[in-house]
Amino acid sequence: MVVKETIWKIEAHTQAKHAVLDRYLKAWLPIMSKWNGRILYIDGFAGPGKYFDEENLPTIDGSPLIALNAARKHKLQLNAEIVFLFIEARHDRCEYLKSLLESIDIPKNMRYEVIESKFDETLSSLLDYLDEQKKRLAPAFVFIDPFGYSDTPFSLIKRITENKKCEVLITFMYSFIKRALTKSDQEGHLDRLLGTQDWRKVRNINIPLKRKEFIQQLYKKQLEEEAKIKYVRFFEMINKFNQTEYFLFFGTNNLEGLRQINAAMWKVDPKGTFQFSDRTNPNQTVLFTPEPDYNLLKKLIVREFRGKTVPVEEIDEFVLISGFTHFKRNILKPMEKAKPHEIEIIESSRERKGTYPPDSLIKFL
Numbered sequence: 001m002v003v004k005e006t007i008w009k010i011e012a013h014t015q016a017k018h019a020v021l022d023r024y025l026k027a028w029l030p031i032m033s034k035w036n037g038r039i040l041y042i043d044g045f046a047g048p049g050k051y052f053d054e055e056n057l058p059t060i061d062g063s064p065l066i067a068l069n070a071a072r073k074h075k076l077q078l079n080a081e082i083v084f085l086f087i088e089a090r091h092d093r094c095e096y097l098k099s100l101l102e103s104i105d106i107p108k109n110m111r112y113e114v115i116e117s118k119f120d121e122t123l124s125s126l127l128d129y130l131d132e133q134k135k136r137l138a139p140a141f142v143f144i145d146p147f148g149y150s151d152t153p154f155s156l157i158k159r160i161t162e163n164k165k166c167e168v169l170i171t172f173m174y175s176f177i178k179r180a181l182t183k184s185d186q187e188g189h190l191d192r193l194l195g196t197q198d199w200r201k202v203r204n205i206n207i208p209l210k211r212k213e214f215i216q217q218l219y220k221k222q223l224e225e226e227a228k229i230k231y232v233r234f235f236e237m238i239n240k241f242n243q244t245e246y247f248l249f250f251g252t253n254n255l256e257g258l259r260q261i262n263a264a265m266w267k268v269d270p271k272g273t274f275q276f277s278d279r280t281n282p283n284q285t286v287l288f289t290p291e292p293d294y295n296l297l298k299k300l301i302v303r304e305f306r307g308k309t310v311p312v313e314e315i316d317e318f319v320l321i322s323g324f325t326h327f328k329r330n331i332l333k334p335m336e337k338a339k340p341h342e343i344e345i346i347e348s349s350r351e352r353k354g355t356y357p358p359d360s361l362i363k364f365l
Protein backbone atom coordinates (compact mmCIF):
# COMPACT_ATOMS: atom_id res chain seq x y z
CA MET A 1 0.00 0.00 0.00
CA VAL A 2 1.44 3.38 -0.96
CA VAL A 3 -0.54 6.22 0.53
CA LYS A 4 -0.93 9.70 -0.95
CA GLU A 5 -2.79 11.45 1.89
CA THR A 6 -0.93 12.98 4.84
CA ILE A 7 -2.47 10.48 7.25
CA TRP A 8 -4.36 7.28 6.59
CA LYS A 9 -6.46 4.61 8.23
CA ILE A 10 -4.69 2.11 10.44
CA GLU A 11 -4.67 -1.55 9.46
CA ALA A 12 -4.71 -4.53 11.82
CA HIS A 13 -1.20 -5.62 10.94
CA THR A 14 0.13 -2.12 11.66
CA GLN A 15 -1.48 -2.23 15.08
CA ALA A 16 0.22 -5.54 15.74
CA LYS A 17 3.57 -4.07 14.74
CA HIS A 18 2.92 -1.11 17.02
CA ALA A 19 2.11 -3.41 19.92
CA VAL A 20 5.47 -5.16 19.45
CA LEU A 21 7.28 -1.82 19.23
CA ASP A 22 5.56 -0.46 22.33
CA ARG A 23 6.20 -3.53 24.46
CA TYR A 24 9.76 -3.88 23.29
CA LEU A 25 10.63 -0.22 23.95
CA LYS A 26 9.10 -0.34 27.42
CA ALA A 27 11.54 -3.15 28.20
CA TRP A 28 14.51 -1.75 26.22
CA LEU A 29 14.45 1.80 27.58
CA PRO A 30 15.12 1.00 31.26
CA ILE A 31 17.77 -1.62 30.39
CA MET A 32 19.63 0.70 28.05
CA SER A 33 19.28 3.80 30.17
CA LYS A 34 20.68 1.97 33.16
CA TRP A 35 23.98 1.25 31.44
CA ASN A 36 24.40 4.20 29.07
CA GLY A 37 24.50 7.96 29.56
CA ARG A 38 22.83 8.60 26.25
CA ILE A 39 20.60 6.47 24.04
CA LEU A 40 18.97 7.02 20.68
CA TYR A 41 15.65 6.03 19.20
CA ILE A 42 15.80 6.49 15.44
CA ASP A 43 12.57 6.24 13.49
CA GLY A 44 13.80 6.08 9.91
CA PHE A 45 10.35 6.26 8.30
CA ALA A 46 8.48 8.14 10.96
CA GLY A 47 5.20 8.95 9.21
CA PRO A 48 2.87 11.73 10.42
CA GLY A 49 2.47 10.43 13.99
CA LYS A 50 -1.26 9.65 13.84
CA TYR A 51 -3.63 7.29 12.03
CA PHE A 52 -7.33 7.54 11.36
CA ASP A 53 -9.52 5.23 13.42
CA GLU A 54 -12.72 3.50 12.23
CA GLU A 55 -14.58 6.84 12.36
CA ASN A 56 -11.91 8.61 10.34
CA LEU A 57 -10.67 10.51 13.35
CA PRO A 58 -6.92 10.89 13.81
CA THR A 59 -6.82 9.28 17.25
CA ILE A 60 -4.39 6.40 16.87
CA ASP A 61 -0.72 6.98 17.62
CA GLY A 62 1.95 6.28 15.04
CA SER A 63 5.44 5.02 15.88
CA PRO A 64 6.99 8.40 16.91
CA LEU A 65 4.32 8.94 19.56
CA ILE A 66 4.44 5.34 20.69
CA ALA A 67 8.18 5.66 21.26
CA LEU A 68 8.03 9.06 22.94
CA ASN A 69 5.19 7.99 25.23
CA ALA A 70 6.92 4.71 26.10
CA ALA A 71 9.77 6.85 27.45
CA ARG A 72 8.07 9.84 29.01
CA LYS A 73 5.28 7.83 30.66
CA HIS A 74 7.53 4.98 31.78
CA LYS A 75 6.79 3.77 35.28
CA LEU A 76 10.51 3.58 36.03
CA GLN A 77 12.79 6.57 36.30
CA LEU A 78 14.87 6.67 33.11
CA ASN A 79 18.10 8.48 33.89
CA ALA A 80 19.87 8.47 30.53
CA GLU A 81 19.59 11.27 28.03
CA ILE A 82 17.17 9.94 25.43
CA VAL A 83 17.30 11.42 21.94
CA PHE A 84 14.57 10.72 19.40
CA LEU A 85 15.31 11.24 15.73
CA PHE A 86 12.21 11.16 13.58
CA ILE A 87 13.14 11.01 9.91
CA GLU A 88 10.39 11.52 7.37
CA ALA A 89 10.81 12.36 3.69
CA ARG A 90 7.49 14.13 3.14
CA HIS A 91 7.02 17.76 4.11
CA ASP A 92 3.30 17.52 4.97
CA ARG A 93 3.88 14.51 7.25
CA CYS A 94 6.80 16.25 8.97
CA GLU A 95 4.65 19.33 9.58
CA TYR A 96 1.82 17.20 10.96
CA LEU A 97 4.20 15.35 13.25
CA LYS A 98 5.82 18.59 14.46
CA SER A 99 2.44 20.07 15.32
CA LEU A 100 1.58 16.98 17.36
CA LEU A 101 4.88 17.00 19.20
CA GLU A 102 4.65 20.69 20.08
CA SER A 103 1.75 20.04 22.42
CA ILE A 104 3.56 17.30 24.35
CA ASP A 105 5.49 17.85 27.59
CA ILE A 106 8.97 16.48 27.17
CA PRO A 107 11.00 15.61 30.30
CA LYS A 108 14.34 17.42 30.66
CA ASN A 109 16.44 14.34 29.86
CA MET A 110 14.67 13.77 26.56
CA ARG A 111 14.69 15.64 23.30
CA TYR A 112 13.54 15.03 19.78
CA GLU A 113 14.23 16.21 16.28
CA VAL A 114 12.02 15.89 13.22
CA ILE A 115 14.26 15.60 10.17
CA GLU A 116 12.65 16.20 6.81
CA SER A 117 14.84 14.03 4.68
CA LYS A 118 15.43 10.54 3.40
CA PHE A 119 16.42 7.82 5.84
CA ASP A 120 19.43 6.51 3.92
CA GLU A 121 20.83 9.98 3.20
CA THR A 122 20.35 11.14 6.80
CA LEU A 123 21.86 8.08 8.41
CA SER A 124 24.74 7.90 5.92
CA SER A 125 25.71 11.52 6.61
CA LEU A 126 25.39 11.02 10.34
CA LEU A 127 27.64 7.95 10.21
CA ASP A 128 30.12 9.71 7.88
CA TYR A 129 30.28 12.60 10.30
CA LEU A 130 30.87 10.28 13.25
CA ASP A 131 33.57 8.42 11.30
CA GLU A 132 35.35 11.71 10.57
CA GLN A 133 35.20 12.61 14.24
CA LYS A 134 36.36 9.08 15.13
CA LYS A 135 33.24 8.71 17.23
CA ARG A 136 30.66 5.95 17.49
CA LEU A 137 26.91 6.11 17.31
CA ALA A 138 25.38 6.08 20.79
CA PRO A 139 23.48 2.86 21.63
CA ALA A 140 20.44 3.02 19.40
CA PHE A 141 17.21 1.32 18.55
CA VAL A 142 16.58 1.92 14.86
CA PHE A 143 13.08 1.32 13.51
CA ILE A 144 13.07 0.94 9.73
CA ASP A 145 9.50 0.88 8.54
CA PRO A 146 9.19 1.80 4.85
CA PHE A 147 6.19 1.40 2.55
CA GLY A 148 8.28 -0.42 -0.04
CA TYR A 149 11.78 -1.84 -0.35
CA SER A 150 13.85 0.61 -2.38
CA ASP A 151 15.07 2.98 0.34
CA THR A 152 16.57 0.58 2.86
CA PRO A 153 19.96 -0.46 1.48
CA PHE A 154 21.61 -3.38 3.18
CA SER A 155 24.95 -1.57 3.23
CA LEU A 156 23.41 1.03 5.53
CA ILE A 157 21.88 -1.57 7.87
CA LYS A 158 25.33 -3.10 8.07
CA ARG A 159 26.92 0.23 8.93
CA ILE A 160 24.37 0.79 11.68
CA THR A 161 24.75 -2.63 13.26
CA GLU A 162 28.54 -2.51 13.15
CA ASN A 163 27.91 -0.55 16.31
CA LYS A 164 27.41 -3.51 18.60
CA LYS A 165 25.00 -1.68 20.85
CA CYS A 166 22.64 -0.76 18.02
CA GLU A 167 19.54 -2.80 17.35
CA VAL A 168 17.29 -2.81 14.31
CA LEU A 169 13.64 -3.58 13.76
CA ILE A 170 12.94 -3.78 10.05
CA THR A 171 9.68 -4.14 8.18
CA PHE A 172 10.64 -6.30 5.22
CA MET A 173 7.86 -5.74 2.75
CA TYR A 174 7.55 -9.17 1.18
CA SER A 175 4.17 -8.39 -0.41
CA PHE A 176 6.01 -5.89 -2.67
CA ILE A 177 9.31 -7.72 -2.91
CA LYS A 178 7.75 -10.91 -4.29
CA ARG A 179 6.36 -9.00 -7.26
CA ALA A 180 9.72 -7.40 -7.96
CA LEU A 181 11.63 -10.68 -8.12
CA THR A 182 10.85 -11.24 -11.79
CA LYS A 183 11.07 -7.63 -12.98
CA SER A 184 14.33 -6.71 -14.68
CA ASP A 185 13.99 -3.00 -13.86
CA GLN A 186 13.94 -3.85 -10.12
CA GLU A 187 17.17 -5.82 -10.03
CA GLY A 188 19.26 -2.90 -8.80
CA HIS A 189 16.80 -2.18 -6.00
CA LEU A 190 16.82 -5.80 -4.87
CA ASP A 191 20.63 -5.98 -5.03
CA ARG A 192 20.79 -2.98 -2.72
CA LEU A 193 18.03 -4.21 -0.40
CA LEU A 194 19.59 -7.64 0.07
CA GLY A 195 23.24 -6.64 -0.25
CA THR A 196 23.92 -9.50 -2.66
CA GLN A 197 22.99 -10.73 -6.12
CA ASP A 198 22.30 -14.23 -4.80
CA TRP A 199 18.58 -13.55 -4.66
CA ARG A 200 18.48 -14.16 -8.42
CA LYS A 201 18.61 -17.92 -7.68
CA VAL A 202 15.01 -17.56 -6.54
CA ARG A 203 14.04 -17.43 -10.21
CA ASN A 204 14.77 -21.15 -10.46
CA ILE A 205 12.20 -21.88 -7.76
CA ASN A 206 8.60 -22.29 -8.91
CA ILE A 207 6.74 -22.89 -5.66
CA PRO A 208 5.69 -19.57 -4.05
CA LEU A 209 6.18 -20.85 -0.49
CA LYS A 210 9.70 -22.00 -1.30
CA ARG A 211 10.50 -18.66 -2.94
CA LYS A 212 9.35 -16.86 0.16
CA GLU A 213 11.42 -19.14 2.35
CA PHE A 214 14.46 -18.59 0.15
CA ILE A 215 14.22 -14.80 0.37
CA GLN A 216 13.55 -14.70 4.10
CA GLN A 217 16.47 -17.05 4.81
CA LEU A 218 18.73 -15.06 2.49
CA TYR A 219 17.98 -11.80 4.29
CA LYS A 220 18.51 -13.49 7.65
CA LYS A 221 21.82 -14.91 6.47
CA GLN A 222 22.91 -11.50 5.22
CA LEU A 223 22.09 -9.91 8.57
CA GLU A 224 23.93 -12.64 10.45
CA GLU A 225 26.93 -13.21 8.23
CA GLU A 226 27.44 -9.92 6.40
CA ALA A 227 26.18 -7.48 9.00
CA LYS A 228 27.48 -9.83 11.73
CA ILE A 229 24.47 -9.45 14.00
CA LYS A 230 24.58 -12.12 16.69
CA TYR A 231 20.85 -12.73 17.10
CA VAL A 232 18.46 -12.30 14.20
CA ARG A 233 14.81 -13.20 14.40
CA PHE A 234 11.96 -12.62 12.10
CA PHE A 235 8.26 -12.82 12.50
CA GLU A 236 5.89 -13.27 9.64
CA MET A 237 2.74 -11.21 9.45
CA ILE A 238 0.03 -13.02 7.58
CA ASN A 239 -3.12 -11.10 6.70
CA LYS A 240 -6.68 -12.36 6.76
CA PHE A 241 -6.38 -13.52 3.15
CA ASN A 242 -3.57 -15.81 4.28
CA GLN A 243 -1.00 -13.73 2.39
CA THR A 244 2.32 -12.64 3.86
CA GLU A 245 2.17 -8.90 4.33
CA TYR A 246 5.68 -8.43 5.69
CA PHE A 247 8.36 -9.92 7.87
CA LEU A 248 9.40 -8.06 10.95
CA PHE A 249 13.14 -8.63 11.26
CA PHE A 250 14.83 -7.89 14.53
CA GLY A 251 18.58 -7.84 15.05
CA THR A 252 20.53 -7.48 18.28
CA ASN A 253 23.84 -8.51 19.76
CA ASN A 254 22.35 -8.69 23.19
CA LEU A 255 20.68 -11.81 24.61
CA GLU A 256 18.51 -9.57 26.78
CA GLY A 257 17.23 -7.87 23.62
CA LEU A 258 16.31 -11.27 22.22
CA ARG A 259 14.48 -12.16 25.43
CA GLN A 260 12.51 -8.94 25.35
CA ILE A 261 11.51 -9.16 21.68
CA ASN A 262 10.27 -12.72 22.24
CA ALA A 263 8.27 -11.59 25.25
CA ALA A 264 6.88 -8.65 23.24
CA MET A 265 5.79 -10.93 20.41
CA TRP A 266 4.02 -13.34 22.74
CA LYS A 267 2.03 -10.53 24.23
CA VAL A 268 0.55 -9.37 20.93
CA ASP A 269 -2.99 -10.63 20.71
CA PRO A 270 -3.61 -11.84 17.14
CA LYS A 271 -7.39 -11.13 17.38
CA GLY A 272 -8.09 -13.25 14.31
CA THR A 273 -7.53 -10.46 11.77
CA PHE A 274 -3.92 -11.45 11.21
CA GLN A 275 -1.52 -14.15 12.20
CA PHE A 276 1.99 -13.87 13.49
CA SER A 277 4.37 -16.72 13.02
CA ASP A 278 8.04 -17.30 13.56
CA ARG A 279 9.95 -19.30 10.99
CA THR A 280 13.40 -18.14 11.99
CA ASN A 281 14.27 -21.80 12.13
CA PRO A 282 12.91 -23.25 8.85
CA ASN A 283 12.41 -26.67 10.48
CA GLN A 284 10.14 -25.33 13.14
CA THR A 285 7.32 -22.85 12.85
CA VAL A 286 6.04 -21.21 15.98
CA LEU A 287 2.61 -19.63 15.65
CA PHE A 288 1.85 -16.80 17.98
CA THR A 289 -1.28 -17.79 19.80
CA PRO A 290 -2.53 -16.44 23.15
CA GLU A 291 -0.42 -19.08 24.96
CA PRO A 292 3.01 -20.38 23.92
CA ASP A 293 3.07 -24.11 23.14
CA TYR A 294 5.18 -25.39 26.03
CA ASN A 295 4.76 -29.01 24.89
CA LEU A 296 6.61 -28.05 21.73
CA LEU A 297 9.27 -26.21 23.73
CA LYS A 298 9.79 -29.25 25.98
CA LYS A 299 10.23 -31.48 22.93
CA LEU A 300 12.81 -29.06 21.49
CA ILE A 301 14.73 -28.87 24.77
CA VAL A 302 14.75 -32.63 25.29
CA ARG A 303 15.83 -33.24 21.69
CA GLU A 304 18.70 -30.77 22.10
CA PHE A 305 19.97 -31.73 25.56
CA ARG A 306 19.01 -35.37 26.27
CA GLY A 307 21.88 -37.16 28.03
CA LYS A 308 23.87 -33.93 28.45
CA THR A 309 24.85 -31.87 31.47
CA VAL A 310 24.64 -28.16 30.67
CA PRO A 311 24.74 -24.77 32.43
CA VAL A 312 21.31 -23.15 32.69
CA GLU A 313 22.59 -20.21 30.60
CA GLU A 314 23.02 -22.54 27.63
CA ILE A 315 19.40 -23.69 27.92
CA ASP A 316 18.33 -20.04 28.26
CA GLU A 317 20.07 -19.08 25.02
CA PHE A 318 18.64 -22.09 23.19
CA VAL A 319 15.12 -21.27 24.41
CA LEU A 320 15.41 -17.63 23.33
CA ILE A 321 16.79 -18.56 19.92
CA SER A 322 13.86 -20.96 19.55
CA GLY A 323 11.45 -18.06 20.09
CA PHE A 324 10.30 -18.78 23.66
CA THR A 325 10.79 -17.42 27.17
CA HIS A 326 9.90 -18.64 30.70
CA PHE A 327 11.29 -22.15 30.43
CA LYS A 328 12.29 -22.48 34.10
CA ARG A 329 8.79 -22.39 35.52
CA ASN A 330 7.11 -24.12 32.57
CA ILE A 331 9.67 -26.78 31.67
CA LEU A 332 12.49 -27.30 34.17
CA LYS A 333 10.36 -27.25 37.30
CA PRO A 334 7.86 -29.90 36.08
CA MET A 335 10.77 -32.00 34.75
CA GLU A 336 12.46 -31.90 38.14
CA LYS A 337 9.21 -32.80 39.92
CA ALA A 338 8.32 -35.65 37.55
CA LYS A 339 8.54 -39.21 38.86
CA PRO A 340 10.93 -40.52 37.76
CA HIS A 341 12.88 -37.22 37.52
CA GLU A 342 13.61 -36.05 34.01
CA ILE A 343 16.41 -33.70 35.06
CA GLU A 344 18.89 -33.68 37.88
CA ILE A 345 20.50 -30.59 39.39
CA ILE A 346 24.21 -31.31 39.51
CA GLU A 347 25.29 -27.97 40.95
CA SER A 348 23.46 -24.84 42.05
CA SER A 349 23.63 -22.06 44.62
CA ARG A 350 19.85 -22.11 44.89
CA GLU A 351 18.10 -21.79 48.21
CA ARG A 352 14.74 -23.13 47.06
CA LYS A 353 13.74 -26.14 44.97
CA GLY A 354 12.24 -25.24 41.62
CA THR A 355 14.58 -22.25 41.08
CA TYR A 356 17.52 -22.32 38.71
CA PRO A 357 19.92 -19.41 39.29
CA PRO A 358 22.60 -18.62 36.68
CA ASP A 359 25.28 -20.95 38.06
CA SER A 360 23.07 -24.07 37.97
CA LEU A 361 24.28 -27.13 36.13
CA ILE A 362 21.51 -29.37 34.83
CA LYS A 363 21.65 -32.97 33.71
CA PHE A 364 19.01 -34.18 31.27
CA LEU A 365 18.25 -37.81 32.06
Ligand SMILES: C[S@@+](CC[C@H](N)C(=O)[O-])C[C@H]1O[C@@H](n2cnc3c(N)ncnc32)[C@H](O)[C@@H]1O
Nearest residue numbers: 045046047062063088089090118119145146151
Ligand atom coordinates in the same frame (compact mmCIF):
# COMPACT_ATOMS: atom_id res chain seq x y z
C1 LIG B 1 4.90 2.84 6.65
S1 LIG B 1 4.98 4.58 6.81
C2 LIG B 1 5.66 4.78 8.42
C3 LIG B 1 4.74 4.54 9.53
C4 LIG B 1 5.32 4.81 10.89
N1 LIG B 1 6.62 4.16 11.06
C5 LIG B 1 4.37 4.29 11.94
O1 LIG B 1 4.50 3.12 12.31
O2 LIG B 1 3.53 5.04 12.41
C6 LIG B 1 6.34 5.05 5.83
C7 LIG B 1 6.68 6.53 5.89
O3 LIG B 1 7.96 6.72 5.31
C8 LIG B 1 7.96 7.91 4.53
N2 LIG B 1 9.05 7.74 3.56
C9 LIG B 1 9.01 7.20 2.31
N3 LIG B 1 10.25 7.14 1.80
C10 LIG B 1 11.09 7.61 2.74
C11 LIG B 1 12.51 7.74 2.84
N4 LIG B 1 13.30 7.37 1.84
N5 LIG B 1 13.03 8.25 3.97
C12 LIG B 1 12.23 8.62 5.00
N6 LIG B 1 10.89 8.53 4.97
C13 LIG B 1 10.33 8.01 3.87
C14 LIG B 1 6.57 7.97 3.96
O4 LIG B 1 6.24 9.32 3.63
C15 LIG B 1 5.72 7.41 5.11
O5 LIG B 1 5.26 8.43 5.93
